[in-house]
Amino acid sequence: MTTPETDPLTGIWRDLAGQEPAVTVLRRAVADPALMTHAWLITGPPGSGRSTAARAFAAALQCPSGGCGECRECHTAYEGSHADVDLVSTEGLQIKVDQARELVQLAARAPSVGRYRVIVIEDADRLNDYSGNGLLKAIEEPSPRTVWLLCAPSVEDVLITLRSRSRQVRLRTPPAASVAQLLTRRDGIEAPMALYAARAAQSHIGQARRLARDEGARIRRHQVVGLAGRITGVGEAVGAAADLMAIAEEEKQAALTERNASERERLVLTLGADPAARTQPPHIRAQLSALEREQKTRATRFTRDVIDRTLIDLLSVYRDALVSSAGGGVELVNQDNAALVGQVARAFSPAGLLGAMDAIGLARERIAANVPPLLALEAMAISLQLPR
Template identity: 50%
Template sequence: MWDTLVGQRHVIDGLAEAVAGHGMTQSWLFTGPPGSGRSNAAIAFAAALQCPDGGCGECHECRTVLAGSHADVRLVRTDKLSLGVDDIRELVRAAALAPAGERWQIVIVEDADRLTEQANNALLKAVEEPSPRTVWMLCAPTVTDVLPTIRSRCRLMTLATPSTAEVAGFLERSLGVAPELASYAARASQGHIGRAKALARDEDTRRRRRQVVSYPVRLRGLADALRCAEELTAVTKEESDAVTAELDAREKADLDTAYGVVERGRRPREYGPALRELEKQQKSRATRRHRDVIDRGLMDLVSVYRDAIALATGAPADLVNEEIRADVERLAASSTPELNLRRIDWIFAAREQLLEFNVPPQMALESMMVALAGPGAQR
């Protein structure tokens, strides 16, 4: 059960002690970089708290928690850009109820960093004064992503980025991935477990990443910058659409069935508003998913410039992009570490525009690519 927490021994030990009654509290905050396993840690902890044996991984309690079907464990994740006050108020009401079983009522909020200000205020009192048998588990990238008054009332569990060797070993053990492919996926994912799985399993994912990491040596002027921005927008949209299309179709089919559209061949009056609400939610989810995929692409770009800096300065670390070492060497030879540091800053500025200020992706990426291909770019 704890096996999914790759490279997190200190977290596993701390949670196991809490399950045994040492340092247990009713409000927890799990932080860590993307892909480190924040929500997996919270779910495994919830299973251990519900398990009579402290987390055997085999009993009915463990299996239902891990499968997401336990009556007393509620996992909240959002496909929207934010979690609103109505969502949290409903959670707070549910958390105030006594658990159906003999142990805990557990609420896991996977995207605590996406709470609106009103939602944070609604959550504060529940975290501050939880019901006697209620446990709150909040997940966020960093402690600063959570309201100070909330995080001060939580016990903090910080997950680290697992090493390349740890991720590769996990892929070999759990998925049976060949060592060479496991090593590539572990390096390219930069410690992101979900990304590593996708890279190990799917050739299309590997193809899209190869395209993204080719951009630095292709940026020779304005035309190249605009072309690469257009390509990056398209390739990330392709990947996000591949994830959401099947889910959108399934939700639409479920809605049609619920309103009898399939059987009766006509649409009742209530169907129209329900369909519009579904389409609104799906559009919001698609927007968030696209931005998340772009964000991963930007971090792939950062890895190339970091590799170039490492080569230029003689840093002993292995290259993330070993498979394109020749391109990285060209980049290092045709620029300076100082310029590549500025390029990384420009990429992070684009991330901020996308994720914090909701700038349209095409516009943010064009501005970034023009900066990357500006003075000092290869000629």
């Protein structure tokens, strides 16, 4: 018989590449009520599988077999359609207090068909002081058989009042080989492409899948990393910042334009109006204005996320150059672009490479703090000029 200790990544847990230690903890809690607690905080770097782990845990808590991955309870809980499992995420910049109050009311209800009522907050780092404190009492004094699963990149990203009342489970960055094996098994991607994508995405499972399946995404990444070898002056730096913004805008348009139009049409039809009409009645215009505000907030977050991802790609070049110049036996992220890595390694001293990495990190922090992205990118790019 398979046990958590011998083979943790089976059943509902099979998509958690490289996370055997964390899965073992969660599986033991499912199997032994004495190890179960009412609130969990699942943390890990982007792409490590935080939401996947939380969904799998929720499914295992409802499954009669503890997470077989085949039964109706597993499928519905994992997908968020189970009556006693609620998946909460936001496409905005924050989770608002009104939504937190709704969750408190939900948490007070007894489970209707399952063993637990499970509430998964996939973006617990987006709880602000008001919404986070709104949840505090419900998490501090939980209803019987209610389980909270909070997900965030790190413990420090969650309000201290919440994390101090939660049991912490930390995911790690999975090995690129494990991510490649997952892409091949789950998505049918050929092994060489899967391994390239896993390395280029720095083991971010979602981004690796996207790179492996989308040629446009691979082209845009190639353009981003290529900037490291082109910034030779202030003019080129300003141009590079503009290029990064253009790449983000292109990806935003590709991802959101059709979706926004579809949402608008669906709303108008639901309200019983004609989507092709040039003007709409006042009550419909009010609904459309609310939808447009939501879409604008989503676009802002999406643009920030895309820019942050491109900066991580750019950072990988300087990281590889530092590893190369140090002569370490560490695997390069950009093995397919060794010539560029060598060029950057020869141009910068080790201190210069660290300075470039710091400049990229500072740009990410500034954008997260609402500095206009183009200004932050221009300041960063000026710091990345190749030494003459």
